[in-house]
Amino acid sequence: MTRRSRDEGVRRVEILDAAIDRFGRNGYENTKWADVADDVGIGPTALYHYFDSKQHCLYVILDEALDELRERFDAITAEHADPRDALRAVCADCFALSEREVLRNRVLVAEQALLSGASTAQREEQARLAGREKTRALEVAWARFLADAMRQGAIPERNPRMLARAILGLYNSIWHWYRPDQTLVLPTLAEFFGARMLAVAGVQRDHAPVV
Amino acid sequence: MTRRSRDEGVRRVEILDAAIDRFGRNGYENTKWADVADDVGIGPTALYHYFDSKQHCLYVILDEALDELRERFDAITAEHADPRDALRAVCADCFALSEREVLRNRVLVAEQALLSGASTAQREEQARLAGREKTRALEVAWARFLADAMRQGAIPERNPRMLARAILGLYNSIWHWYRPDQTLVLPTLAEFFGARMLAVAGVQRDHAPVV
Numbered sequence: 001m002t003r004r005s006r007d008e009g010v011r012r013v014e015i016l017d018a019a020i021d022r023f024g025r026n027g028y029e030n031t032k033w034a035d036v037a038d039d040v041g042i043g044p045t046a047l048y049h050y051f052d053s054k055q056h057c058l059y060v061i062l063d064e065a066l067d068e069l070r071e072r073f074d075a076i077t078a079e080h081a082d083p084r085d086a087l088r089a090v091c092a093d094c095f096a097l098s099e100r101e102v103l104r105n106r107v108l109v110a111e112q113a114l115l116s117g118a119s120t121a122q123r124e125e126q127a128r129l130a131g132r133e134k135t136r137a138l139e140v141a142w143a144r145f146l147a148d149a150m151r152q153g154a155i156p157e158r159n160p161r162m163l164a165r166a167i168l169g170l171y172n173s174i175w176h177w178y179r180p181d182q183t184l185v186l187p188t189l190a191e192f193f194g195a196r197m198l199a200v201a202g203v204q205r206d207h208a209p210v211v
Numbered sequence: 212m213t214r215r216s217r218d219e220g221v222r223r224v225e226i227l228d229a230a231i232d233r234f235g236r237n238g239y240e241n242t243k244w245a246d247v248a249d250d251v252g253i254g255p256t257a258l259y260h261y262f263d264s265k266q267h268c269l270y271v272i273l274d275e276a277l278d279e280l281r282e283r284f285d286a287i288t289a290e291h292a293d294p295r296d297a298l299r300a301v302c303a304d305c306f307a308l309s310e311r312e313v314l315r316n317r318v319l320v321a322e323q324a325l326l327s328g329a330s331t332a333q334r335e336e337q338a339r340l341a342g343r344e345k346t347r348a349l350e351v352a353w354a355r356f357l358a359d360a361m362r363q364g365a366i367p368e369r370n371p372r373m374l375a376r377a378i379l380g381l382y383n384s385i386w387h388w389y390r391p392d393q394t395l396v397l398p399t400l401a402e403f404f405g406a407r408m409l410a411v412a413g414v415q416r417d418h419a420p421v422v
Contacts, residue, residue, distance in 0.1 A: 162404075
């Protein structure tokens with residue numbers, strides 16, 4: 001990697017960080033693309049070297065978030081032979097978040113609707129379709145994991161796709177109201193909502209399954 | 212009531228119905244205010260006799276929805292002496308919906324974010340604040356009901372406000388993906404998600420409490 005491309009990589013991450021911070025705190029619609037440029041200390045024209053538009057940047061944020069969420073899900077479920085242990089570990093990991101990840105979750109849930117509306121610009125449209133497909137694939141991965149846990153008798157038999165939607169729906173709902181600067185801290189959130197997500201699946205945090 | 216004011220009342224409901232249908236199926240942003248006028252068969256100018264703007268109409272829809280949700284919640288919880296029966300009845304009632312109410316739920320969850328951003332127009336701002344306050348009040352009513360159920364030993368002791376958010380969060384998540392013309396019918400949704408909402412509270416659909 002040349003010095004120049006390394007510098008460009010660093011700059012790209014800085015722009016993504018600034019955009020996540022702005023989008024997460026003030027909302028995507030309320031954020032001016034020029035403000036993101038200001039935060040990073042570059043001109044608006046230089047910004048277009050990295051992203052075609054504010055929307056393109058948003059799609060890249062969503063796309064990278066979904067890649068990371070999927071990697072974490074796959075790694076943790078692969079680590080545990082017992083499906084109940086795996087589910088407990090996944091539900092705990094859901095709350096092991098940096099401030100950047102909390103803000104990114106806020107962006108994910110607030111702007112999910114944008115993934116359903118088609119864009120006319122080709123590069124934006126590719127990013128949008130990729131994000132939508134990855135959202136679907138993550139839900140399918142959850143459903144497969146849950147179906148497998150049902151087959152092993154670890155959790156009660158139910159429609160696995162709907163159960164995945166219920167667990168993810170409960171989890172996603174948190175980021176509609178939770179803000180990282182709130183007095184309510186992440187460990188409290190993890191304690192409470194981690195157990196509620198397990199209850200949806202029919203699993204107690206530390207004990208036997210609950211039908 | 213004069214004939215004229217009765218006619219105006221009927222027309223107002225027609226406009227609200229048309230707006231709920233458009234907003235619920237195509238999204239608020241994608242709906243042109245003039246299309247709503249077309250649906251009802253009046254000119255855009257006549258529309259302004261009833262609503263100041265598309266946004267004002269949206270706020271009225273949200274406001275009326277929250278009034279109805281609150282009335283139903285209050286009536287059903289008052290009907291049942293046993294808190295577990297009351298919770299089961301509320302969770303069943305949540306899915307006793309007309310197509311209009313399903314579409315309105317879609318509008319409610321999709322446009323909830325609009326309730327947090329201030330508007331410059333006075334009448335819109337009043338409607339926005341009323342909607343926000345009623346959303347908060349409904350959550351408080353749920354939390355009070357749950358706290359009372361905890362005191363009576365009907366459901367396990369937990370933070371009632373967070374439990375209210377968890378149950379409502381799970382319920383609201385459904386309307387992000389459910390469409391009334393889907394093959395998945397409401398009774399199936401009620402069967403599955405009603406039981407999962409009860410599981411979040413620590414209650415089984417038909418039996419003893421689950422901790």
